[in-house]
Amino acid sequence: MSAVMVxxxxxxxxxxLMPQAYDASWTxxxxxxxxxxxxxxxxxxxxxxxxxxxxGQVPVPNGTVPWTNPTDAASTPITTATPxxxxxxxxxxxxxLLIIQNNSIATTAGDTTPDFWIEFGRAALVNFSIRIKPGxxxxxxxxxxxxxxxVTIGPFSNVxxxxxxxxxITQGCHSPDVDxxxxxxxxxxxxGVMSHYSGFTRNADQTGS
Numbered sequence: 001m002s003a004v005m006v007x008x009x010x011x012x013x014x015x016x017l018m019p020q021a022y023d024a025s026w027t028x029x030x031x032x033x034x035x036x037x038x039x040x041x042x043x044x045x046x047x048x049x050x051x052x053x054x055x056g057q058v059p060v061p062n063g064t065v066p067w068t069n070p071t072d073a074a075s076t077p078i079t080t081a082t083p084x085x086x087x088x089x090x091x092x093x094x095x096x097l098l099i100i101q102n103n104s105i106a107t108t109a110g111d112t113t114p115d116f117w118i119e120f121g122r123a124a125l126v127n128f129s130i131r132i133k134p135g136x137x138x139x140x141x142x143x144x145x146x147x148x149x150x151v152t153i154g155p156f157s158n159v160x161x162x163x164x165x166x167x168x169i170t171q172g173c174h175s176p177d178v179d180x181x182x183x184x185x186x187x188x189x190x191x192g193v194m195s196h197y198s199g200f201t202r203n204a205d206q207t208g209s
Contacts (some may be wrong), residue, residue, distance in 0.1 A: 071097060071172040078102075078116065078151055078167035085123050087148035089171055095146045097172025101137040104167065108160030115154040116167055120145045124152035132167075141172075 076088055104113040113134040117124040124130075129152065132138055149169065156163055 070174050072175045073097065073170055073172040075168050075170045078153070078165075078169060080153065080165045082151055082153065084150070084152040088151050088169060089149040091146055091148050092171070092173060093146050094173040095171055096141070096144050096174050097170070098140040098144050098149075099137065099170040100132060100167070102132045102134050102167045104134045104156070104163070104165050106156075106158075106163040108162035110157060111160045111163045112157040113163060114156035114165060117152040117154060119150045119152075120147040122150065124150045126152060126154050
C-alpha cells in the first residue's frame with residue numbers, strides 16, 4: 001500500500017521506504033545516524049595500501065582485514081628452439097595472469113625479426129592467430145584464458161647474423177598458500193554489516209530478537 005493510498009485514511013505519513021526516525025535496530029553503529037557507515041578509503045589510503053604490498057589493509061565496513069597477494073608467477077623463455085606444435089604452457093585453471101613479450105632484435109641491415117603468433121587450445125598459425133610484433137607485448141589480467149598456450153615464431157632473416165629471437169611468457173597463478181580462513185572471516189564480518197545497507201535486515205544483537 002503506497003503513502004498516497006494511506007494518506008486519505010490516516011493523514012500525512014512518512015515515507016514507507018526509508019525510516020524517518022533513528023532506530024538503533026537498523027544501524028550497527030548506534031550513533032543516531034541512519035546507515036552512517038565508514039566512508040570509502042581516500043586516494044592517499046589506497047596509495048599507501050599499494051605501497052605496503054602484503055602489509056596493506058583492505059577497508060571493509062567493520063574494520064580492516066590483512067591483505068595477502070594471492071598470485072605466484074613464473075616465466076618461460078621463447079627462443080628459436082620453442083616448438084610450434086607443442087604447448088608452451090599446459091592448461092591451468094588457477095591461471096589469473098598472462099604476460100607475453102616479443103623482445104626480438106636485429107641490428108644489421110637486411111636482417112629482420114619475427115612476429116610471434118599466439119593461440120589457445122591448438123597450434124598457432126601464422127596470419128590466423130594472435131600476432132605480437134617485435135617490441136610489443138600482451139597482458140591478460142582480467143579475463144585470463146586457462147587453456148593450453150601455443151607459440152609459433154614467424155619468418156625472419158638472419159643473413160647478417162644479428163637477429164636475436166627472444167621473448168618471454170609470464171604466467172601468474174592463484175596461490176593455495178593464501179590464508180583463506182582469515183580472508184573468509186573478514187568477508188563474513190563484512191557481509192554481516194553490509195546486510196544492514198539493504199534496510200531489510202534487523203540487527204539481532206541490538207534488538208535481542
